[in-house]
Amino acid sequence: MFATHIWQNIPKSINIGLMTLSEVRSRYLAFFAARGHNIIPSASLVPENDPTTLFTSSGMQPLVPYLLGQPHPEGKRLTNSQKSFRADDIDEVGDNRHTTFFEMLGNWSLGDYFKKEQLPWIFEFLTDPQTGVGLDPMNLYVTVFAGDSEMEIPADDESVKIWTELFHSKDIEAKYVPLGSEENGSAAGMQGGRIFSYDVKKNWWSRAGVPSKMPAGEPGGPDSEVFYEFKAIPHDPKFGAQCHPNCDCGRFLEIGNSVFMEYKKREDGEFEKLAQQNVDFGGGLERMVAASIDSPQYMDVFHIDVFQKMADVLTPDPVIMETEEGVRKMRVILDHMRAAIFLIGDGVLPANKGQGYVLRRLLRRTALFSLSIKPKDGWIDAMVWAVAKLYKEQYENIFADADKIAKTINEEFGKFMAAVADGMQEFEKRRKAGTITGKDAFDLYQSYGFPWELTQEIATEKGLKVDKEEFEREFTKHRDLSRTAAAGTFKGGLADTSEKTIRLHTTHHLLLRALQTVLGPTVKQRGSNITSERLRLDYLHDAKLTDEQKAAVEKIVNEKIVEDLPVIRSEMALEEAEKLGAEHEFGQKYPARVSVYSIGPKSATLENPQFNKAFSIEFCGGPHVSHTGEIGHFTIAKEEAVAAGIRRIRGVIE
Numbered sequence: 001m002f003a004t005h006i007w008q009n010i011p012k013s014i015n016i017g018l019m020t021l022s023e024v025r026s027r028y029l030a031f032f033a034a035r036g037h038n039i040i041p042s043a044s045l046v047p048e049n050d051p052t053t054l055f056t057s058s059g060m061q062p063l064v065p066y067l068l069g070q071p072h073p074e075g076k077r078l079t080n081s082q083k084s085f086r087a088d089d090i091d092e093v094g095d096n097r098h099t100t101f102f103e104m105l106g107n108w109s110l111g112d113y114f115k116k117e118q119l120p121w122i123f124e125f126l127t128d129p130q131t132g133v134g135l136d137p138m139n140l141y142v143t144v145f146a147g148d149s150e151m152e153i154p155a156d157d158e159s160v161k162i163w164t165e166l167f168h169s170k171d172i173e174a175k176y177v178p179l180g181s182e183e184n185g186s187a188a189g190m191q192g193g194r195i196f197s198y199d200v201k202k203n204w205w206s207r208a209g210v211p212s213k214m215p216a217g218e219p220g221g222p223d224s225e226v227f228y229e230f231k232a233i234p235h236d237p238k239f240g241a242q243c244h245p246n247c248d249c250g251r252f253l254e255i256g257n258s259v260f261m262e263y264k265k266r267e268d269g270e271f272e273k274l275a276q277q278n279v280d281f282g283g284g285l286e287r288m289v290a291a292s293i294d295s296p297q298y299m300d301v302f303h304i305d306v307f308q309k310m311a312d313v314l315t316p317d318p319v320i321m322e323t324e325e326g327v328r329k330m331r332v333i334l335d336h337m338r339a340a341i342f343l344i345g346d347g348v349l350p351a352n353k354g355q356g357y358v359l360r361r362l363l364r365r366t367a368l369f370s371l372s373i374k375p376k377d378g379w380i381d382a383m384v385w386a387v388a389k390l391y392k393e394q395y396e397n398i399f400a401d402a403d404k405i406a407k408t409i410n411e412e413f414g415k416f417m418a419a420v421a422d423g424m425q426e427f428e429k430r431r432k433a434g435t436i437t438g439k440d441a442f443d444l445y446q447s448y449g450f451p452w453e454l455t456q457e458i459a460t461e462k463g464l465k466v467d468k469e470e471f472e473r474e475f476t477k478h479r480d481l482s483r484t485a486a487a488g489t490f491k492g493g494l495a496d497t498s499e500k501t502i503r504l505h506t507t508h509h510l511l512l513r514a515l516q517t518v519l520g521p522t523v524k525q526r527g528s529n530i531t532s533e534r535l536r537l538d539y540l541h542d543a544k545l546t547d548e549q550k551a552a553v554e555k556i557v558n559e560k561i562v563e564d565l566p567v568i569r570s571e572m573a574l575e576e577a578e579k580l581g582a583e584h585e586f587g588q589k590y591p592a593r594v595s596v597y598s599i600g601p602k603s604a605t606l607e608n609p610q611f612n613k614a615f616s617i618e619f620c621g622g623p624h625v626s627h628t629g630e631i632g633h634f635t636i637a638k639e640e641a642v643a644a645g646i647r648r649i650r651g652v653i654e
C-alpha cells in the first residue's frame, strides 16, 4: 500500500496519460463547439447585481435567467469554463479532492437537445483519448434519479437505458442497481452495479432543493452524475459499512453532473412537463485532470500540473512533508493561494466583511500554515507569477495584474505577521503553569487576530494545553457579526431583483458616466456591487473627489433622473458595441454577441436607440428601470480609496 500522507511531486519522468488543465479545458470547449455550441466567457467570481450571494459558485449561476426562459444572445447551445469559488468548503480543504476555487466546465441546452444527445456526448468526451480526456470506461460509474412516489415523479428510466447502451458499446456489462437512499447505499454496497439510482436528496435539482420544498412555478428535474473510481484507494468504514458511488471516503470522485430540467411545479403541487426542456451540465475541470493522471501513487487533485508547478516554488521542509499534517497544510496553501490570486484578480481586496473578509481568511490561514511548512523567502511573488503564467491564455487579467496581486498578498501577510508578534507577547503574559485557558485563546483571537490553530500550535510547541471547548463556547457567545452576516449570504440563489436594486443598478450606469464627465474619460469601472440598500462602484482614478467634484457628480446624476430618460436594451456584435464606445468593466472578457443598455436621449426608442445621442452606453445584462424618472433622488454616501489608483463610491437613493 502506498503512503497517502507523504507529499511528493510527480517525477518529470512519469507521463501516464498526463494531461494539463489547459489541455482538458480547450479540448472540452472544442468538443462542444464542434457540436454546435457557442463558447461564452467566464463571468467574474463576484456576481454583479446579485446581493444574495457573495461569489459565483457554479457555471449555472450566471445562466439562471436563461434557464428560466429569457433568450440568450449567444443562442440555444452554450459552453464555457466558469471560474467558481465556494467559501463554505474552506474548512474541508486538506483532503485529496476539495478546493475552494475551481473551474466548472459547462454545456447548456436552452430548450434544444436533451438526454439522448447529452449523455452520449459526455461519455464520449470523458472516454475518447483523441478528442477528450481518455478515461478508462471501466473506472466510470453513473447515478440516475430513482423517482419519488410521494410527489408522483417517475424514475429516470430513459437515462438508465441510454447509459446501459453506452457501456455496452465498450463491452462493459452495466448492471442497474436501484439504491434509493444514501443510507441504503452504505448498507447494501455496489452489488456489482455500474448504474445506480438515488432519491431526491442525491439526484434531483432545483434552486429550492427537493421537490417538496419547491414553490409553485419553479422548474427542476432529475440529474445524472458520473463518478471516477480510484481503484487503489480502499474504502474507509468510517464513512459507512459498504462503499458506493456517493460514499465520502475518497474512492469515488464525482466528475460531472447533467441536470435535466424537465418539470415545473404547479399551483396544486403536482408536477408537469416544462414547455422548454433544458440541459445544464457542470463538470469539475481539476477533477477530470486528476482522474486522467490516476496511478496508484497520485490519486489527488493536488497532483494536477497547476498545483505541481505552484508546489515547485515552495521547497518546504521535507521532514514536515512526511507527516499527514504537513500534507494537509501544503494542500491548504496551494488551494488558498490560487483562490486568493483569482479573487484579487476579479477586484476583491482584503476587508472585514463580505467578499473581502473571505479573502482575508484565506490569506491569514495561508500565512499561518506557511509558518509551519517553512517555504523559502520570496515564495509569494514566485507563486503568483507561476499561476499567472499557467493561466495566461485563459485569464489574461491575472497575468496583467500579477505584480499588484503579489503586492496585496504580501501586505496582508505583513499585517498578519505583525499581529502575530504582538500576540506572542500577550501569549507569554497569559501562560500559566501548564495551560492557556479557552478564554485566553479567545481573547488572543479577538484582540490580536490569533486564529485558534495558531494558539494551539504555539501552545503545543511549548508543551502547554488549551481548552478547546471553552474557546468554542466563548467564540459562539461573541460570534463576530460580520461573519454571521457573510454566512447568511452564502446560501445562493437567483439575483435579488427587488425594485430598489434595479433602480440602483440604473443609477450605477448614470454615476459612471457622470464621473467621466467630471473627472475625464480615463475613469474606468473596476468593480461593482449592488444591494437593495446601496450601490458601490470602484473605479480607476488617482485622487480623492473634492467637495465640488462630488457635488457636480451628484448634480449630473439627479438631472438625468429628472429628465426621465428612456433606458433601452439592444443586442449586437461585440465589435459593434466596442465601436459605439460602450463601457465595460476593465479586464473582463465578453462573448461575440452582447447585450448593451443605453440611457437617453429623450426620443430614443427600441427601434431607434440613437446611440450617438445617448448619455450612457454600457455592456450589461440588466435588469434596469424603463425610465430614469423611476429612480428617486441620488446622493453619494461615501467616497474612499480601496487601493493604489482605485477609488470607491457608495451611493444611495431615496
Ligand SMILES: [Zn+2]
Binding pocket: 234, 235, 236, 239, 242, 243, 244, 247, 248, 249, 250, 251
Ligand atoms: Zn467508500
Ligand SMILES: [Zn+2]
Binding pocket: 505, 509, 618, 619, 620, 621, 622
Ligand atoms: Zn449594468
